[in-house]
């Protein structure tokens with residue numbers, strides 16, 4: 001986020017690709033595996049059996065559910081999944097007409113579902129309808145989210161509202177698909193958080209907090225269910241040109257606005273490589289490094305950025 005400290009850095013250095021899923025683990029439960037002395041083909045260490053059970057995720061032939069699919073990043077993802085040969089694309093949104101328009105454009109491989117992702121029964125129903133239309137859900141992209149401004153003075157109702165849409169929705173989505181995915185030994189759970197979930201959001205405490213929570217949940221699922229064959233990605237963009245940024249990108253536009261189609265392109269490549277952290281703006285990786293290297297210096301930089309932003313606003 002700190003422009004003066006920004007330098008272009010490629011994402012590659014610290015990303016974990018498909019070939020490095022086990023880290024120090026040899027994939028066979030041997031001595032180098034964090035899980036200890038598991039025998040060959042044991043399932044608790046991301047074993048050989050696990051690798052056989054869960055080949056890399058390709059969109060081709062998959063049933064993909066996308067929330068927030070009526071607009072912006074979600075719509076671009078729906079279109080891209082369809083173009084990449086998905087068996088089914090479930091365009092889910094509380095804007096039913098918008099979802100229907102996207103599904104109609106895609107054609108027979110898509111259905112529209114009207115859903116409020118903050119209501120668990122509706123999320124369960126969305127998954128049931130996706131299964132009825134196209135069979136097992138292979139990928140759920142929990143993308144719907146909202147923004148808001150303000151700090152700690154935001155009302156409890158305001159905090160609760162954004163908490164339910166930006167955090168509980170991801171919990172409901174995971175709850176709805178995890179049992180069957182674990183049973184099958186494969187499945188992909190992706191979510192849209194934000195660079196604000198790794199750094200912060202100048203001008204919005206509720207957005208910064210809920211997006212951090214979204215990242216934390218994705219990490220937890222990846223850690224806890226990775227060895228069940230569940231793949232997890234979390235998308236953390238800075239500014240993207242959508243309805244959310246229609247009045248301007250705000251401080252998130254410090255590194256420029258990206259088109260939703262570019263983001264979708266980056267997402268499908270990341271899913272193909274089963275990369276956890278998807279950073280369409282590669283600068284974010286460097287900002288994260290600076291934050292963890294010297295938190296106080298990073299906070300100083302963010303305060304300066306805030307001052308500059310307020311002076312220019």
Ligand SMILES: NC(=O)c1ccc[n+]([C@@H]2O[C@H](COP(=O)([O-])OP(=O)(O)OC[C@H]3O[C@@H](n4cnc5c(N)ncnc54)[C@H](O)[C@@H]3O)[C@@H](O)[C@H]2O)c1
Nearest residue numbers: 068070071072073094116117144145194239240242243244
């Ligand atoms: N646009 C950006 O600059 C940007 C940057 C970082 C992260 N994000 C995140 O990307 C995601 C998608 O946002 P976008 O930029 O495409 O915005 P958008 O407004 O174009 O799309 C969001 C969609 O989510 C739907 N939605 C909102 N609340 C919902 C609910 N309760 N139930 C069902 N659907 C609901 C809306 O109807 C809309 O179709 C959000 O999670 C957002 O926080 C956006």
